[in-house]
Amino acid sequence: MDNGVGTPKLYIACLQFFVAPTDLKGLNPKPELAPHVIGNSYGCPTSEGCTWDALLVAAQNVRKAGIFMSVSAGNSGSRCSSINDPPAIYESVFSVGALGLRTDTIATYSSRGPVTVDGSNRIKPNIAAPGSSVRSSVPPSSYSTFSGTSMASPAVAGAVALLWEAKSNLIRDVEKTERLFEKTATPLSSTTCGSTGFPNNVYGYGGVNVLAAVNS
Numbered sequence: 001m002d003n004g005v006g007t008p009k010l011y012i013a014c015l016q017f018f019v020a021p022t023d024l025k026g027l028n029p030k031p032e033l034a035p036h037v038i039g040n041s042y043g044c045p046t047s048e049g050c051t052w053d054a055l056l057v058a059a060q061n062v063r064k065a066g067i068f069m070s071v072s073a074g075n076s077g078s079r080c081s082s083i084n085d086p087p088a089i090y091e092s093v094f095s096v097g098a099l100g101l102r103t104d105t106i107a108t109y110s111s112r113g114p115v116t117v118d119g120s121n122r123i124k125p126n127i128a129a130p131g132s133s134v135r136s137s138v139p140p141s142s143y144s145t146f147s148g149t150s151m152a153s154p155a156v157a158g159a160v161a162l163l164w165e166a167k168s169n170l171i172r173d174v175e176k177t178e179r180l181f182e183k184t185a186t187p188l189s190s191t192t193c194g195s196t197g198f199p200n201n202v203y204g205y206g207g208v209n210v211l212a213a214v215n216s
Contacts, residue, residue: 008054011044011087015058019065036164036171037068039157040093041150043085052118055086059093066172069093070157072149073125074111080193080201082111083124089115094178095124098131098152099207104188106202107132110149112193113201123195126178126204127185129155156181159210166214181205184212 018038020029044050062069071093076082088095088111098110106128113124131152138144159181164171170180182199185206193201 006042006044006048008044008048008050011042011050011055012058015055015062018067019062031065034065034067036066037070037157037160038062039154040069040071040087041148041153042072043074043088045085050086052086052089056090056092059087059090063092063174066174068157068160068174068177070153070160071095072153073097075109075148075150077106077110077112078108080112081114081116083113083115084111084117088124089118089120089122091120091122094126094156094181095204096131096149096153096156096208097125097128097203098147098149099128101130101132104186104207106188106190107147109147110152110202114194123199123201124204126199127156127181127208128152128188128203128206129159129208131155156208159208159213162210163213180213180216181208184209184216186212 019034020031021033022029071088073083073088073095087093098107100107115122115124129152131149132147133145134151135145170177182205186209188203188206190200190202195201199205
């Protein structure tokens with residue numbers, strides 16, 4: 001990244017590395033070392049050279065490799081159809097909205113669906129998680145608090161890791177893992193942004209509930 005600015009080529013190279021990590025020279029790829037789950041707190045807007053499908057195949061290949069891809073929905077709310085940058089727009093990833101501080105109410109900044117940039121009208125996000133005033137480490141050796149869907153998607157990545165530790169039969173089964181989190185989410189309804197019931201274009205299936213998923 002150049003001062004926080006990426007390019008499609010760079011994002012694809014990073015996703016390729018996750019699928020098959022290499023040595024420091026970029027040689028000797030070892031897909032057996034691929035992570036189980038990755039948190040993706042970024043988007044690739046048109047200002048970085050991304051078209052809506054720029055990362056589509058790469059994201060699909062991550063999923064095919066059995067890697068769970070938790071993706072920040074974005075911070076362009078409360079406008080509807082504000083989930084408009086890859087990779088959050090894709091069906092193959094698990095997009096995460098942010099809840100307010102100690103509430104089950106969506107944060108005002110959390111981006112909403114539906115996805116219209118690709119013509120799909122896809123409901124997004126998939127789920128919501130705590131993302132407001134989250135304590136996080138800051139280099140070189142301190143802590144601070146931050147708000148954003150970039151704090152929410154790591155929470156879901158951690159939830160996947162906990163679930164797969166408890167239910168090893170789900171490891172690398174991204175489809176079943178997604179369905180389980182959707183089924184056990186705390187229901188949160190909304191009638192805005194052109195959807196009602198569950199899922200909806202504000203909360204997806206609701207708030208992530210890892211304990212319910214483990215106990216299901």
